[in-house]
Amino acid sequence: MIERTPQQAAANGNYSGLVSARGVDLDQLEPLRTQVQTWTTKAGTGVKFVEARGLPIVDVVLRFKAGTTQDSLQPGLAALTLYMLDEGSRRYTGAQQAERMERLGAIMEKQIRLEHATLSLRSLSTKTILEPALEVFTDLVAQPAFPAPALEKIKRQLVQHNVSRERRPSLRARSEAFRHLFKGHPYDNPLGSTIQGVDAVSREHLRAFHQRAYSASNLEMVLVGDLALSEAQAIAQQISQALPQGWSAVDLPAVPAATPATINVEQPGASSAVLVALPMNVPANDPEFQALVLASEVLGSGLESRLMVELRQRRGLTYGIYSHASPLSSGGLFTIEWEVAPRYVQATQELVTAVLRDFIEHGPTQAELKLARKQLAGQLLRGIAQNNSLAALLTEITRQNQPEDHLNGYIERIERLSPADIRAIMQRRLDLNYKVLVSVGPRVVQQQLPATDQ
Template sequence: MFTPRQLVLRVAFAGAAAVLGAGAQAAIPIQHWTLPNGAKIYLAATRVLPIVDVEVDFDAGSRRDPAAQSGLAEVSAEMVEKGVLARGSDPAMDQNALGEAWADLGANFDVGAGADRTSFTLRSLSDPALLGKAVQLAAREIGEPAFPADVWARERERLDAAIKEANTKPATIAGRAFSQAVYGTHPYGFDATEETLARIDVDAMRQRYQRLIVPCRAKLSIVGAVTRQQAEDIATTLLSRLPPADATACAALPAVPEVAPLTAPKEERIPFDSAQTHVLIGEPGYKRTDPDHFALTVGNYILGGGGFVSRLTDQVREKRGLAYSVYSTFSPGLHAGAFRIAFQTRPDQADEAVKVSREVLAKFVADGPTEAELKAAKDNLIGGFPLLLDSNRKLLGNIANIAWNDLPLDYLDTWIDRMNAVTVADIKAAFQRKLQPDRMVTVIVGAKP
């Protein structure tokens, strides 16, 4: 049973795509400024819906985890939502109390960690009474997490069980072997295990949090029905319960080494009794700030990112029936995320499917796409661009992407022009700069010994 406020919120959220879609191609002005505490704000004010979405990002992803404690970023983020400490007249709250408080407000608050960043997200109606309370509650979770030891003990048991189950699946085995082979000793290749989780306690979480979650390192992206002053008030309040940071806390964090390029091909065959063989082929790709990003995006759509219209699907599935689905993707981040080709096939067809996939990739890198392929890819990508901005939440993701990667504030306004400017020669040159088909990792899980 929903309260009236929750029903209003659900209706408003459901209508976001329809309302914003009509104006999605219009210019979206992004305001950017820095607070006295060093936090950076990025605001896209939209008056279409009475909703406010906020994302607060910190350089606290798993790339900053020690290898012996892989998984620390993810479990620390998860534990933030397990309770808050008592402060002054504010009582302590456990996970259940927090859940009830958010339900009463009809708002959502989440915490998560990826390879590069830890993110806090808040969604609320813009009604001042509701928004103010939601921001205050979010500030408590950001600034006063309890990290209860008894809860972590239970969570670790749950995670251990989940890891054991995942380790029985060929997709998990293939993904882990691929990451380790592509990334080597780089943190992008680290993976949480039962052993690394056993080395993590709540003291390690608190120390990490104190070191990395500080106001001067925050990037706040705000989308919704708020003014600049309201956005500044929201940002200030959200960070207000974090301990004040001194000059040492705001000094540059230690540099994380770059992903080393591969120097030779590697093929790893892992026997596994399964109906389908899982195959991954790839190597380190590129950083998100690379100027080749648009050429690589369009090129990958043609190669293997465009579903049924891609070359890989045409050659591997349509012409030879070697796999139901095959795709390629780049995963750029603060470091060179992996390029990969992925598919499943019958064990007796694995070698042929690998051979065909390698041939398609090598030809594409050598020759690039045709003009017809380029036109079709542009038409599809540009035609779908409004769907990237047709809700507050999607727009927030794009603003956070601009903030996190220090992209130009007019990035969304110039996206179509930059996509249209990509040529066949651009794609060919970009792929030849980034990919070396003769030096890739190939992981095959399910083949016979």
């Protein structure tokens, strides 16, 4: 249930195969053109498809609005439903599913997040391999049996996984920030489950949740690879027709008004995880969101970022410090995260806050902004260099409700943003009066920062 951060930047173009980022001069980067075909199946599934003939591989990604925020009355139901899908269907046992996938060389992955449950299939495009792989994949998604012995096993594993997550200082810090900022909202349980909720889930609950949340009309699908458009359309129709029909998730409520807080969680360890979080109620498809992504690149991405220079290069306090602009459908967070010796928790919190305040007040320099654009362009090129990463990127763009021209116009849009634009948007969208400071680690006497090396 650990969230992977998808590429937030993307650009589209026309490929017979996908391109490599190696040897590309980012100062001379021309707009990329990938032809993305979009349509909606008869069952109501939205589909995006990119034909990529360079390798005999097909990637299929299914993203259902079936995340943990859909089961707030029974925390654990969404996760258990997803994890039980490959434990057996009405046609195959879990062992048979696994054996068939392995024999075909196909790879299936699944992931649960706050707002979505995602399943992906990667297979060779040869019909004698792709067709049986799709058959097993479709069957396990559409016709799960939810066998009782497997349910008890998955329940134990889920509880153990959550206990393990809470022991990891960085994940605990993020969880505490969510619990405070989103108290009373479906976002306030980032683990997605509770022991009581997991214990209460029955096979009947799983079947009912699956019938709703895994409906074709609650699904966005992405296909990338060695397929003609007609073949992609047939695959999309095959999957969507096999699924339950006629249900779509409702929009989540607005997040509560933010309040500031300082949260210190005592936990043994050699270092402390520290986090600064600011509410950022800016949807990813808002024109101002990209300015906040650029700001995050300048502030805490790479060795030359402001925070890395201050904490690592000048003071040797941490191996890395990173900022993120994380959008959600009902709000979002701007976060800064680092690990530090426990005696420097308070001092580094003060230093990071001071750097952030100065950055919001004055904005980036032109040189910093130029470097940030290069970094985002590099992320883009890496994101489209392989079928599966492009599929993940298109899936994220769909989740964000980005406009049709998002990819093609991406580079041009970030080029238009000036330091003054970014400063104005930060001042409008980021308010330090609502910051939440979280630390997780041992309680020790606090010390002043060490002298800088310059």
